[in-house]
Amino acid sequence: MNSFLAILKDSGSAHARLMAGPVLILMVLAMMILPLPPFILDLLFTFNISLAVMILLVAMFTKKPLDFAAFPAVLLFATLLRLALNVASTRVVLMHGHKGPDAAGQVIEAFGHFLVGGNFAVGIVVFVILVIINFVVITKGAGRIAEVGARFTLDAMPGKQMAIDADLNAGLVGEDEARRRRAEVGQEAEFYGSMDGASKFVRGDAVAGLLIMVINIVGGLIIGVGQHDLAFSEAGRVYTLLTIGDGLVAQIPALVISTAAGVVVSRVATDQDVGQQMVSQLFANPNVLFITAAIMAIMGSIPGMPHIAFLLLAAAMAGGGWLMYKRQKAERDVLAEEPMKAQAAVEAAAAEASWDDVALLDPLGLEVGYRLISLVDHAQNGELLHRIRSLRKKFAQDVGFLPPVVHIRDNLELKPNDYRILLSGVEIGHGTATPGQWLAIDPGGVTMTLPGTATTDPAFGLPAVWIDVALREQAQIAGYTVVDAGTVIATHLNHLMHRYGAELLGRQEVQQLLDHIGRESPKLVEDLVPKTVTLTLLQKLLRGLLEEEVPIRDMRSIIEALSEHAPRLAALNPAGSGPDAGELLALTRVGLGRAIVQQWFPGETELRVIGLDPRLERVLTQALTTSGALEPGLAESVLSDAERAVQAQEASGDATVLVVPPVLRPSLSRFLRHHFPQLGVLSNAEIPDERILKVTAQIGGSQAT
Incomplete structure (x- = not known):
C-alpha cells in the first residue's frame, strides 16, 4: 500500500511539473484579456517581486552557468509575466484611476507614494534612471558578454572535444563520463547562444516600460479630463502617480532579473559560487586592507571631510586586515611545524632499531x-x-x-x-x-x-x-x-x-588472476597449475605477452593453448626440464592471433604491413639459426631500412607492423622494438586466414647481396 501511495505521489509531482509551463502561459493570457481586481493585482505584483529575488539568489549560488541552464527560458517567462502585469495594471489604472490613489491596488499606491514621496516629478526621474541603468548598463553588458561567450565557446568546441578524446584514450575517463562531457560542451554552447537572444527580451522590456509610461500618462489625462470631468492638474497628479507606481513596481524586478543575467554570464566557472569567489579573492591579501585603511584615514583627516565615517571605515579595514594576517601566519606556522614533527618522529623511531624499521619496497x-x-x-x-x-x-x-x-x-x-x-x-x-x-x-x-x-x-x-x-x-x-x-x-x-x-605482473598477481578465473572455471585452472605448467613458467609466459603489449584479458584462450601444447613440448625435451618457454610463447601467440591482429588493425580486412625482402629473409634465417646474432654491418643496414619503412608507414597513416616468418619473429622483435617501440612484429602464423596481407613497405634489398 505504501509503495502504491509513493508511486501516486511521484506521478502527481511529475504531472505538476509537466503542467507548470502551460498553466503559466494561461495565466499570462488571462491577465492580458480578463480584468483583474486590485487585490489579485497586489498578489501578482508581489509574486513578480519574489520571483525576481529568487532568480537572483539562484544565479548567485550557482557554481557554473550550466547549473542554471533553464535561465534563458525563465527570463522569457518572467518578461512575459511582467508585460502581462503591465497590461492588466494599465487597464485598472485607466478605468478606475479617477477614484483615488488606491484604485489600482495597494502595491502600486505604495510605490507611487512612499518610494517617491508622492512627487510625480521625482517618480518620473527615478523611473527613467532605473530604465537607463537596466537598458544601457546591465542588459547591454550582459548581452555583450553572452554574445562573446557564445562565439568563443563555439570556437573552442573542437579543442574541448579533442581534450575529452585524449582523456578517454589515456584511460582517465570512461565512455559514460566522456559522453557526459561531450553533452556538457554542447549544452554550454547552446546556453550562451540562448542567453545572447534572451538578453534582447530584457532590452525590449525596458523600451516597452518607457512607452507604456508615456501612453498611460497621456491616456490618463485624456480619460480623466474628457470622461470624468477632472481638472487637468488633478488628472495629471493622480494618473501620473499611478503610472509611476505601476512602472516602478515592474522595473525594479526587471532590474533584479537583469542583474541575475549579468551574474550568470560574467562569472568564471570554479568550484565556488559568486559570493565565495568575491570574498576569497577581494579579501585574500591583508596588505590590500592595510593600504586601503591608510588611505581612508588620510582622507578622513582632511578638514571638511566627514571624519567619523572615514575613520570608522579605516579602523574596520585595519582590524579585518590584522585578523586575516594572524590567521595566515598561524597556517604558515602549522605547515612549517609539520616537517619538524616528522623529523622528530624519525629520530625517535631510530632510537631503537627493530624489524619494524625494515621497510619493503612498494611495487x-x-x-x-x-x-x-x-x-x-x-x-x-x-x-x-x-x-x-x-x-x-x-x-x-x-x-x-x-x-x-x-x-x-x-x-x-x-x-x-x-x-x-x-x-x-x-x-x-x-x-x-x-x-x-x-x-x-x-x-x-x-x-x-x-x-x-x-x-x-x-x-x-x-x-x-x-x-x-x-x-x-x-x-x-x-x-x-x-x-x-x-x-x-x-x-x-x-x-x-x-x-x-x-614487470608489474608478479607471482602474487598471477596467483590472484588464477583464483579469479578459478571461481568461474575451477576445473580449467586445476588442470593447468601445477599439472601442466608451473606458476613460474606461467608468469614468464604472461610477461612475455605483456612485454610486446599483448593484453592477457583472454585468459581462457591462453590456458587452452597452454593445455594443448605444453604436454607435447614437455615430451620433446629431456626428462624434468619441462616445455620450452620460447616455443610455448610462440604457440600461445598463434592462439591469440585474432586478438593481436584486431589490436593493430581494428575492423580492417586488408592488412597493410611491412615485409622482408626474400633475400634478406634467407640471410637473417641463416645468421640467427647458426650464431644466434647479427653481424654489426648487417644489423646497421637492417635498422636503417626499418627506419625508412616505419616512416613510410606513419606518413601513409598505416599501422607500423612487420610480418615475418615464425622462426624470425622472437629475435627480430627483441632487436627492432628496442629501437622502434611503436613497431609491432607479427609472424605469418598469427594472421587469421580471412585477413588479406598487402606489403606496403619493405625492409631489405641492399643487405642481402
Missing part, C-alpha cells in the same frame, strides 16, 4: 613535491587520487590483471613542483607539474605561440607550455591539447604502467 610508487600535496591529499579531496583509482580500473579492463596499488607519499627532497614515479623503488619517470596552471601540448599544426613556461610533455615528449587559466580557451582554439596538472601526472603514470606492465 609502484609516486613521490611528489610539497606544492603537489594538494592533488593527493584526502583532506583536500585531491583530484589525482580519483584519477589514479580510475587508471587502475581502466588498466585492469584493458590489460587483463589488476596492477599493484600506487603508494603516494610526499618527498621534501624533490623540488616543490616535481614528481617521480618508482617501480620497486627505482625511478622510471619524473616530471614537473604546476598547480593552478594548464599544460598546453602542441600535437602539431598549432596556429600561434602562447606566453608561458616552455617545457616537454612528460608522457610522450611533445613540446608544451605551462599557461595561465585565462589562456585556456585561447589555447584550445589555437589547436593545443590543454590539460591540468593532475591530468599531466595521471597520463604519465598511465603511460608508464602500460610500458612496464610485464
Whole structure:
C-alpha cells in the first residue's frame, strides 16, 4: 500500500511539473484579456517581486552557468509575466484611476507614494534612471558578454572535444563520463547562444516600460479630463502617480532579473559560487586592507571631510586586515611545524632499531613535491587520487590483471613542483607539474605561440607550455591539447604502467588472476597449475605477452593453448626440464592471433604491413639459426631500412607492423622494438586466414647481396 501511495505521489509531482509551463502561459493570457481586481493585482505584483529575488539568489549560488541552464527560458517567462502585469495594471489604472490613489491596488499606491514621496516629478526621474541603468548598463553588458561567450565557446568546441578524446584514450575517463562531457560542451554552447537572444527580451522590456509610461500618462489625462470631468492638474497628479507606481513596481524586478543575467554570464566557472569567489579573492591579501585603511584615514583627516565615517571605515579595514594576517601566519606556522614533527618522529623511531624499521619496497610508487600535496591529499579531496583509482580500473579492463596499488607519499627532497614515479623503488619517470596552471601540448599544426613556461610533455615528449587559466580557451582554439596538472601526472603514470606492465605482473598477481578465473572455471585452472605448467613458467609466459603489449584479458584462450601444447613440448625435451618457454610463447601467440591482429588493425580486412625482402629473409634465417646474432654491418643496414619503412608507414597513416616468418619473429622483435617501440612484429602464423596481407613497405634489398 505504501509503495502504491509513493508511486501516486511521484506521478502527481511529475504531472505538476509537466503542467507548470502551460498553466503559466494561461495565466499570462488571462491577465492580458480578463480584468483583474486590485487585490489579485497586489498578489501578482508581489509574486513578480519574489520571483525576481529568487532568480537572483539562484544565479548567485550557482557554481557554473550550466547549473542554471533553464535561465534563458525563465527570463522569457518572467518578461512575459511582467508585460502581462503591465497590461492588466494599465487597464485598472485607466478605468478606475479617477477614484483615488488606491484604485489600482495597494502595491502600486505604495510605490507611487512612499518610494517617491508622492512627487510625480521625482517618480518620473527615478523611473527613467532605473530604465537607463537596466537598458544601457546591465542588459547591454550582459548581452555583450553572452554574445562573446557564445562565439568563443563555439570556437573552442573542437579543442574541448579533442581534450575529452585524449582523456578517454589515456584511460582517465570512461565512455559514460566522456559522453557526459561531450553533452556538457554542447549544452554550454547552446546556453550562451540562448542567453545572447534572451538578453534582447530584457532590452525590449525596458523600451516597452518607457512607452507604456508615456501612453498611460497621456491616456490618463485624456480619460480623466474628457470622461470624468477632472481638472487637468488633478488628472495629471493622480494618473501620473499611478503610472509611476505601476512602472516602478515592474522595473525594479526587471532590474533584479537583469542583474541575475549579468551574474550568470560574467562569472568564471570554479568550484565556488559568486559570493565565495568575491570574498576569497577581494579579501585574500591583508596588505590590500592595510593600504586601503591608510588611505581612508588620510582622507578622513582632511578638514571638511566627514571624519567619523572615514575613520570608522579605516579602523574596520585595519582590524579585518590584522585578523586575516594572524590567521595566515598561524597556517604558515602549522605547515612549517609539520616537517619538524616528522623529523622528530624519525629520530625517535631510530632510537631503537627493530624489524619494524625494515621497510619493503612498494611495487609502484609516486613521490611528489610539497606544492603537489594538494592533488593527493584526502583532506583536500585531491583530484589525482580519483584519477589514479580510475587508471587502475581502466588498466585492469584493458590489460587483463589488476596492477599493484600506487603508494603516494610526499618527498621534501624533490623540488616543490616535481614528481617521480618508482617501480620497486627505482625511478622510471619524473616530471614537473604546476598547480593552478594548464599544460598546453602542441600535437602539431598549432596556429600561434602562447606566453608561458616552455617545457616537454612528460608522457610522450611533445613540446608544451605551462599557461595561465585565462589562456585556456585561447589555447584550445589555437589547436593545443590543454590539460591540468593532475591530468599531466595521471597520463604519465598511465603511460608508464602500460610500458612496464610485464614487470608489474608478479607471482602474487598471477596467483590472484588464477583464483579469479578459478571461481568461474575451477576445473580449467586445476588442470593447468601445477599439472601442466608451473606458476613460474606461467608468469614468464604472461610477461612475455605483456612485454610486446599483448593484453592477457583472454585468459581462457591462453590456458587452452597452454593445455594443448605444453604436454607435447614437455615430451620433446629431456626428462624434468619441462616445455620450452620460447616455443610455448610462440604457440600461445598463434592462439591469440585474432586478438593481436584486431589490436593493430581494428575492423580492417586488408592488412597493410611491412615485409622482408626474400633475400634478406634467407640471410637473417641463416645468421640467427647458426650464431644466434647479427653481424654489426648487417644489423646497421637492417635498422636503417626499418627506419625508412616505419616512416613510410606513419606518413601513409598505416599501422607500423612487420610480418615475418615464425622462426624470425622472437629475435627480430627483441632487436627492432628496442629501437622502434611503436613497431609491432607479427609472424605469418598469427594472421587469421580471412585477413588479406598487402606489403606496403619493405625492409631489405641492399643487405642481402
